[in-house]
Amino acid sequence: MSGKLYVIGLGPGNAAQVTPEARTAIAEASVFFGYGPYVERLELRPDQTRHISDNREELARARAALEMAEAGRTVAVVSGGDAGVFAMAAAICEAIDYGPDTWRNLDIAIVPGLTAMLAVAARVGAPLGHDFCAISLSNNLKPWEVIEARLKAAAAAGFVIALYNPISRARPWQLGSALDLLRTILPAETPLIFGRAVGRPDERCAVVSLAEADADLADMATCIIIGSPETKLIERPGRTPLVYSPRSSRKDAT
Amino acid sequence: MSGKLYVIGLGPGNAAQVTPEARTAIAEASVFFGYGPYVERLELRPDQTRHISDNREELARARAALEMAEAGRTVAVVSGGDAGVFAMAAAICEAIDYGPDTWRNLDIAIVPGLTAMLAVAARVGAPLGHDFCAISLSNNLKPWEVIEARLKAAAAAGFVIALYNPISRARPWQLGSALDLLRTILPAETPLIFGRAVGRPDERCAVVSLAEADADLADMATCIIIGSPETKLIERPGRTPLVYSPRSSRKDAT
Numbered sequence: 096m097s098g099k100l101y102v103i104g105l106g107p108g109n110a111a112q113v114t115p116e117a118r119t120a121i122a123e124a125s126v127f128f129g130y131g132p133y134v135e136r137l138e139l140r141p142d143q144t145r146h147i148s149d150n151r152e153e154l155a156r157a158r159a160a161l162e163m164a165e166a167g168r169t170v171a172v173v174s175g176g177d178a179g180v181f182a183m184a185a186a187i188c189e190a191i192d193y194g195p196d197t198w199r200n201l202d203i204a205i206v207p208g209l210t211a212m213l214a215v216a217a218r219v220g221a222p223l224g225h226d227f228c229a230i231s232l233s234n235n236l237k238p239w240e241v242i243e244a245r246l247k248a249a250a251a252a253g254f255v256i257a258l259y260n261p262i263s264r265a266r267p268w269q270l271g272s273a274l275d276l277l278r279t280i281l282p283a284e285t286p287l288i289f290g291r292a293v294g295r296p297d298e299r300c301a302v303v304s305l306a307e308a309d310a311d312l313a314d315m316a317t318c319i320i321i322g323s324p325e326t327k328l329i330e331r332p333g334r335t336p337l338v339y340s341p342r343s344s345r346k347d348a349t
Numbered sequence: 350m351s352g353k354l355y356v357i358g359l360g361p362g363n364a365a366q367v368t369p370e371a372r373t374a375i376a377e378a379s380v381f382f383g384y385g386p387y388v389e390r391l392e393l394r395p396d397q398t399r400h401i402s403d404n405r406e407e408l409a410r411a412r413a414a415l416e417m418a419e420a421g422r423t424v425a426v427v428s429g430g431d432a433g434v435f436a437m438a439a440a441i442c443e444a445i446d447y448g449p450d451t452w453r454n455l456d457i458a459i460v461p462g463l464t465a466m467l468a469v470a471a472r473v474g475a476p477l478g479h480d481f482c483a484i485s486l487s488n489n490l491k492p493w494e495v496i497e498a499r500l501k502a503a504a505a506a507g508f509v510i511a512l513y514n515p516i517s518r519a520r521p522w523q524l525g526s527a528l529d530l531l532r533t534i535l536p537a538e539t540p541l542i543f544g545r546a547v548g549r550p551d552e553r554c555a556v557v558s559l560a561e562a563d564a565d566l567a568d569m570a571t572c573i574i575i576g577s578p579e580t581k582l583i584e585r586p587g588r589t590p591l592v593y594s595p596r597s598s599r600k601d602a603t
Contacts, residue, residue: 104467111369112369114463119365179467179470181478192591205470213358217433217459225491229480249502332454341439
């Protein structure tokens with residue numbers, strides 16, 4: 096008799112942003128898999144066990160979780176943000192795709208969560224108020240040339256760009272290089288938002304122009320939103336400015 | 350003494366996907382503004398009042414809500430999905446941008462919510478597992494040529510595409526035209542997901558190839574996800590197939 100596999104998005108880190116659906120799934124599961132900082136957010140019961148692994152071991156974690164579900168357990172794999180955005184749901188699918196046929200019969204439920212760019216955007220206004228894209232800046236799993244081509248295509252076509260995985264110890268130069276590339280396409284005054292750990296006690300959110308933007312403003316917990324040429328800034332006395340991308344576009348096609 | 354304005358995302362429609370943060374804001378507000386179907390989801394107390402307006406009156410609604418917050422009330426403007434994705438947060442910012450200076454002093458809190466594409470993606474696997482974009486197909490507020498240029502740029506650069514506002518009585522031909530355009534760029538077997546009212550009792554979710562895709566599969570409550578050339582389908586006996594976009598890309602830059 097096989098069990099069940101939940102793949103759960105925990106949201107950006109604020110407990111008030113975890114959906115009731117995710118809480119219910121957490122209560123039902125008996126075994127938890129995930130990257131340490133995400134699993135540590137859970138308040139588990141003594142009968143619930145945890146398997147923590149590094150964030151570069153996604154496929155091994157997925158396989159271990161699938162094996163345990165096949166053995167009859169109710170298993171949860173947890174991600175920060177949304178489980179489907181640069182997170183564990185794709186690793187689970189990949190493991191099934193290349194795994195034993197029996198894994199295709201497993202009962203799998205993916206529980207969506209608030210992804211970081213939505214929480215960052217809400218802090219400053221509505222920078223994602225019109226067409227936008229999300230790009231992972233990690234070249235661990237794709238060539239840097241693909242990332243450059245996508246940045247160019249998105250910026251030139253007028254998309255707002257949310258950057259995930261902007262920087263890490265092993266990837267120190269990529270964000271600076273991406274900002275340099277964008278400076279050749281977008282106006283110097285384009286607003287950027289560096290949203291770090293939004294909703295958590297150590298939250299830090301900065302709005303800067305593309306001209307001022309510096310890779311040092313980001314760390315592993317940062318999601319960066321880069322405005323389109325239509326994104327606007329509203330100065331407010333004594334308050335942080337609002338940033339929004341208007342609902343209407345009057346620009347010609349680029 | 351001025352009040353407060355909440356701009357709240359209610360998620361795709363399933364009550365279990367409304368965040369605790371949104372529920373708290375709803376409990377605090379005394380006046381509610383929104384499009385009928387969203388306001389009707391709220392279980393309001395007798396002391397809470399509602400102002401319902403049509404979905405094409407976003408700016409007028411934003412101004413009315415801001416006026417009431419300025420008059421000292423605690424006001425909530427509600428959107429389905431996320432308030433910042435093709436929704437009311439941008440209209441509120443626009444109203445402030447062009448409104449009286451006093452509106453820049455108002456206390457405004459934007460409460461993010463699960464946007465439709467995340468809920469649709471979770472139903473079928475991880476189609477948003479790698480770089481993706483969101484495009485509103487409504488040409489009420491931008492020229493059709495801009496939409497075509499963005500569809501072309503996104504598809505050619507390898508983004509998965511989530512289409513919002515795909516069709517309505519007033520916009521009957523745009524989706525068919527967009528699908529025809531995408532057929533000139535993407536392989537015929539590219540998987541598409543038509544996710545309608547996901548999480549609600551009348552949910553309907555279909556996975557079809559780009560060759561088979563037909564605008565009749567969509568209505569106003571549908572969010573469509575169009576795979577990239579790397580998006581894969583996993584057939585499962587007796588279950589709906591899984592669709593995912595692999596975490597790694599081996600394609601050359603396009």
